[in-house]
Every structure is written in structure tokens, then in C-alpha cells.
Amino acid sequence: MEDLTAMPQENPVTAMSWLEDELHSLTVEGLRRSLTAIDDRRPGEICINGKWFSDFSGNDYLGLAQHPDCIRAAAQALQRYGCGSAGSRIVTGGVPPHANLEERLRHFTGAQACLLFPSGYQANVGSIAALCQPQDTIFSDAHNHASIVDGCRLSGAHRRIYPHGRWDILEEWLSEPQNSRRWILTDTVFSMDGSLAPIDHLARLSEEYGAPLLVDEAHAMGVLGPGGRGYCAQLKVRPQVQMGTFSKGLGSHGAFTATSDRVAQWLMNRARAFIYTTALPPAVLGSSIQALSLSTGPVGDNLRTKVLHLAKGLRSQLREAGLEPSGDGTPIVSLPFADPKQATVIQKLLGEAGSLAWAFRPPTVPPGTSRLRISLSAAHRRDQVDDLSEKLIQLIDP
Numbered sequence: 001m002e003d004l005t006a007m008p009q010e011n012p013v014t015a016m017s018w019l020e021d022e023l024h025s026l027t028v029e030g031l032r033r034s035l036t037a038i039d040d041r042r043p044g045e046i047c048i049n050g051k052w053f054s055d056f057s058g059n060d061y062l063g064l065a066q067h068p069d070c071i072r073a074a075a076q077a078l079q080r081y082g083c084g085s086a087g088s089r090i091v092t093g094g095v096p097p098h099a100n101l102e103e104r105l106r107h108f109t110g111a112q113a114c115l116l117f118p119s120g121y122q123a124n125v126g127s128i129a130a131l132c133q134p135q136d137t138i139f140s141d142a143h144n145h146a147s148i149v150d151g152c153r154l155s156g157a158h159r160r161i162y163p164h165g166r167w168d169i170l171e172e173w174l175s176e177p178q179n180s181r182r183w184i185l186t187d188t189v190f191s192m193d194g195s196l197a198p199i200d201h202l203a204r205l206s207e208e209y210g211a212p213l214l215v216d217e218a219h220a221m222g223v224l225g226p227g228g229r230g231y232c233a234q235l236k237v238r239p240q241v242q243m244g245t246f247s248k249g250l251g252s253h254g255a256f257t258a259t260s261d262r263v264a265q266w267l268m269n270r271a272r273a274f275i276y277t278t279a280l281p282p283a284v285l286g287s288s289i290q291a292l293s294l295s296t297g298p299v300g301d302n303l304r305t306k307v308l309h310l311a312k313g314l315r316s317q318l319r320e321a322g323l324e325p326s327g328d329g330t331p332i333v334s335l336p337f338a339d340p341k342q343a344t345v346i347q348k349l350l351g352e353a354g355s356l357a358w359a360f361r362p363p364t365v366p367p368g369t370s371r372l373r374i375s376l377s378a379a380h381r382r383d384q385v386d387d388l389s390e391k392l393i394q395l396i397d398p
């Protein structure tokens, strides 16, 4: 047996002492993160340290995370197939609900093939790193989600990041003569401010310059488009690769990539985030299947109408008061603060007044663009939203 006393004696804690200085700097800059211990939650509300808040911090846009039908479906799948999937899809980790959900997704998206991933993060990292090759060039919006950024880095492809909203610059770059294969990568709903990418324009650029379009519909799934099919469906655009999550508007967990048969086959063979990980567990699949069928029926239509109506009302109240909420037509409403500390102070004061919205600071957002992110849900009541808007106007005093 190995003699452990012969190992080097350096104290591993002392060896990491540089982290103290780094963490202290984060504290001083107002950028230090910590975890929040949640006691309990119910639709539209959350309990922290024994106190209930109206919860505007999550992404459960339709309020499906606690929908009785989804909970029942999850429980049935759990009873029938057990707690875990026991392996990767590529070995024997699949249970019938995996194939069932992928088949439903094919109909939902109209794509030739859909492949489930354990999370949206993995769907983006896995798909991008498998598809984009080191000799390729990726054009990516500066506000794209971290999982797109990480997928791009992992791919080793040459990256050209166009400033958010500067589609003219993207076009200028695309029009430069190039021999390499090119890709356009974008969120459809930008998660930090709820703004929308001009997907129809990007699809035209994609076609004109022969650069496949890869979209992240994480914040659009369940929320936008007919039956909650996303923003591309709303604009009748068919991207070459469409990523969608169950973890936000559909109130469950996991994600999918909807694409052609050929691309799906490639991902199955090359996407490491698909291959080297355990398949989604049965309970999650049960709730996702149920959420999808609620989303495409009258329940989904009512929930979408409600949440988008609440968001529109909040934006107009804030605008009337002289504030500058971001976005339009999505449930994400952000208020900008150049100073990250100010965003945190407003989060704290709002919390003391009974509402929880989250302050996002660098590195999640670029320096100088901290914000209070308010996300609305069909689980909210009108009076909760009115109360939030009154408090925001009082606290920020435009």
C-alpha cells in the first residue's frame, strides 16, 4: 500500500492562500457571490430565512414548476422507472420517456431530429464544440449566454464577437472574403435584459453568406411563438441548430438540440457533453413531457397571455415614472445600474420591502452594465406586480 506519510508536506490550505486576496478584492468591488439558503417556495413566492417574498428572481415564466399535472407526471415516471438513469444515453442510460420526449420534440419543433441534453449549458457547450471546428470562424453576439461563450472557446474556432445589437457589423464581417466555414451564434431572447435578436434578419444573413445559424431559445421556449415553440417559430424561421431548455418556461429541467438527422447523428457521436454524462432522470422526463403538452394546449396559451401582459404592464408603469426598463415582448425586465453596488443596494431594499429581484453584476454582465433583473411569471398576481413597480419607483426615484 502507498505510504501517505511520504507525500509532500505542503499545507494545501496555505498553498491556496492567494485566494483570500482575490476573494477580498471581489468583496471590495461589490462582486463577491454567495449562496442563498432557500427555506421554501410556492408559486410566485419564495421563503428565505423564514420570510416570504414575492419572487421575481426565477425563470419559471409559466409557473409550471409547481403545476399539479407536471408534479403528478414526474411522480408517475419516478415510480415506474426509478430515481436515476444509471448511465449515459450512449450506453444503456435511456428509458422509454427519453425516446418519447424526443419524438414529441420533433413534432413540437418540426425538426428532423431532437437530442436531449442534461442541461442547457451542456446542450450549448456540447453542440457548439462538436460542430464548430478549429479552422472555422464563429460570429457571436457579445451578450450571448456563458454556455455559448464556453462552447465557442472549447471548439477552438476563431471567434469574432460583434457588439450586442450591431447586426450591421456582423454583416460587414460576413461580407469579408473568407475561405473558412462560418457560423452565426445567438440567443433569441437575451437572458439579462429580455431583448430579442432580429432572427429573421440573421436567418437572411445566414443564407446569403452560407453561415449556419445556431440559436439558443432558452428563454423563449414555452413563452414565445405558437404553443410556446419559441421565437424562431414566431417569426417562421428555421435555424440549422436550435437549442431549447425545459428549465425555464417549461418549469422542468434539461434541454434539447433540434436539428437535421445528419447533425443529430454527429452530436450523438461527437458531443462530449452528451456522451460523457448520465442521461436525464425519469422524473424530469415525466414533468417535461407533461409541460410540453400543457404548453401546446389552451393552458399554455392562457399562461403566456398572462405573463406577457404582466410584463407589458410593469414596463409601462416604470416608463411612465421615468425609469428605463429593458426589452419588450418578453417576461424579463431589467433596470440598469452603472455601479454594481447600487444594484445590490436596490436588491436589498426591495427585499426588505417584500419583493425579490436579482442584481446581476460582472462577470455575468459586462463591466458598467450591472442591472436589477426582474422576471415575471404567470404565477404572479397583478397586485404583486403593482406593488413591485411602486416600490421600484420609490426606491430608484428617477
Ligand SMILES: Cc1ncc(COP(=O)(O)O)c(C=O)c1O
Binding pocket: 119, 120, 121, 122, 124, 145, 147, 187, 191, 216, 218, 219, 245, 246, 247, 254, 255
Ligand atoms: C440563454 C441561456 N442559455 C442557456 C442556459 C443554460 O440552461 P440550463 O440552466 O438549462 O443549463 C441559460 C440558463 O441560465 C440561459 O440563460
